[in-house]
Amino acid sequence: MxxxxxxxxxxxxxxxxxxxxxxxxxxxxxxxxxxxxxxxxxxxxxxxxxxxxxxxxxxxxxxxxxxxxxxxxxxxxxxxxxxxxxxxxxxxxxxxxxxxxxxxxxxxxxxxxxxxxxxxxxxxxxxxxxxxxxxxxxxxxxxxxxxxxxxxxxxxxxxxxxxxGQAVLRDPELRALHDAVGLVAGGPAVISEGLGFSVGLEPDNGDLVGYRAKPHADVIDLDRIGGHDPAEFWEEIRTDKGRIILDPGAFYILVSRESVHIPPDYAAEMAPYLAMVGEFRVHYAGFFDPGFGHDAAGGTGSKGVLEVRCHEVPFVLEHGQVVGRLVYERMAARPETLYGAGIASNYQGQGLKLSKHFRAP
The missing domain is CATH 2.70.40.10 (Deoxyuridine triphosphatase (dUTPase))
Structure with missing residues (x-):
């Protein structure tokens, strides 16, 4: 055991x-x-x-x-x-x-x-x-x-x-871990009941910052990996102003400003940020496995992709705005295989990226 x-x-x-x-x-x-x-x-x-x-x-x-x-x-x-x-x-x-x-x-x-x-x-x-x-x-x-x-x-x-049991890292432990191995790059380490992360709306190349789901798209066959045309399902969101306005009820794919690192002896889960920061919800899928973004597992520069839904009113989202947090936990033991190391890991080393069901745009 x-x-x-x-x-x-x-x-x-x-x-x-x-x-x-x-x-x-x-x-x-x-x-x-x-x-x-x-x-x-x-x-x-x-x-x-x-x-x-x-x-x-x-x-x-x-x-x-x-x-x-x-x-x-x-x-x-x-x-x-x-x-x-x-x-x-x-x-x-x-x-x-x-x-x-x-x-x-x-x-x-x-x-x-x-x-x-x-x-x-x-x-x-x-x-x-x-x-x-x-x-x-x-x-x-x-x-x-x-x-x-x-x-x-x-x-x-x-x-x-x-x-x-429970092995969630408290903020002092999280700060010590960040100081030792670096949990984020490309932005400050905002540590408060977890590791805060922010939205990236100033891309390094071009002005593509995200995607918005089209309201009347076709059926997605979940077995057709890489078989769907993104243009039939998504509108590209482009800006050079470092901000976008979220439409009520719309669904967006965005990306974090920071690159995320999950060391081999830890796992993380994405949790909602304070409701007071805005009228939206970030990230339905919340598990980050040991080795995500880890150099030795080929994950240098792995960003967090954000699934965002706006609620009742239009909301201005700006580059660098903190939108969520990662809660880190200790592993009971180091896993025999890390995320991205010899297993089917679709999102290691990722930036802004749609799901695996779509062809690369």
């Missing part, structure tokens, strides 16, 4: 071997990441009237009986329509030990498609939070926000991270 903190890949595999994580199908290649496990869609989707949690003492299946509108067979492929809510049983089930709890989050590519995906459990009173000792099935609640998507069983839209 390793120590307190986020469980690495080798201990996730041990949980599978022990039956603490049960699989409906054999483990897929690349499913175990350095500090997380990808979760796979099952064979059926339930279209429901509204987003709903099971609640204490109740099951997701029981809630589906109350709110199900119809069922969709995913085996031949099926479209999940923009603006609708679906619940999909996953291929993974948990029998967690009493000292291990878990948190789920959307994968990076899922967030960059504005595909709201959250894990729900029997007895759950929060999205994406799985209590220690949980014994039961896992479900994904999926709500496509900007684009309808074609999905099939086995596709991986969200991921789960396992923890033993």
């Amino acid at each position: 390793t120590g307190t903190g986020v469980l690495p890949a080798q201990e996730i595999r041990a949980l599978i071997d022990s039956g603490a994580i049960e699989l409906d199908a054999p483990l897929a290649e690349g499913q175990v990441q350095p500090a997380s496990l990808d979760l796979r869609l099952g064979d059926v989707a339930y279209r429901v009237r509204a987003s709903v949690l099971a609640g204490a003492g109740r099951t997701v299946a029981g809630r589906l009986a109350d709110f199900e509108m119809h069922r969709i067979d995913l085996k031949p492929g099926a479209v999940l329509e923009k603006g609708c809510v679906y619940v999909v049983p996953l291929m993974e089930r948990l029998r967690l030990p009493a000292d291990i709890h878990a948190v789920a989050n959307a994968k990076s590519s899922t967030g960059r498609l504005d595909l709201l995906t959250r894990a729900i459990t029997d007895g759950g009173v929060e999205f994406d939070r799985i209590r220690a000792g949980y014994d039961g099935p896992l479900y994904a609640e999926i709500c496509p926000r900007s684009f309808s998507v074609l999905v099939r069983p086995g596709q991986r839209l969200n991921q789960i991270r396992f923890r033993r």
Whole structure:
């Protein structure tokens, strides 16, 4: 057994071997990441009237009986329509030990498609939070926000991270770590309940600073990696003024000003910044694995891509404005493989970049 903190890949595999994580199908290649496990869609989707949690003492299946509108067979492929809510049983089930709890989050590519995906459990009173000792099935609640998507069983839209105890770095520890190894470059280290990061709206080359989702685009086939034309789905956002105005309800892909570094013995999660900084939300997909932006893993200069949705009123966003924070945690042990080092890591060394489903513009 390793120590307190986020469980690495080798201990996730041990949980599978022990039956603490049960699989409906054999483990897929690349499913175990350095500090997380990808979760796979099952064979059926339930279209429901509204987003709903099971609640204490109740099951997701029981809630589906109350709110199900119809069922969709995913085996031949099926479209999940923009603006609708679906619940999909996953291929993974948990029998967690009493000292291990878990948190789920959307994968990076899922967030960059504005595909709201959250894990729900029997007895759950929060999205994406799985209590220690949980014994039961896992479900994904999926709500496509900007684009309808074609999905099939086995596709991986969200991921789960396992923890033993709590190992979040306090601000003094985070400052010491930054002084020792450098956690950001290209901007100051703003440390306050995590590591703050800001938006980059002054690109090094040209005036392209981001993308805005088109409101009436075609369906995205999630199996067509690199097969979609960005121009059919995204409007380019260009400026030489160092600022843009966010439109209410619109979805944007932007990039951080700073390059981010996650050392091998740590993991990080992106958390919302104070609501008072503006009428927008940043980043649906929040896990940063050990080795992201790490020199030895080929990640020098990795920036954080920001998924931004504006709320009720237009809002001026300016270069260098702090928009979010990274919460760092210790790993229970160093993972056997780092992000970007010999595994399928689509966003190591990235700058402004759409999801892997689009051709390079």
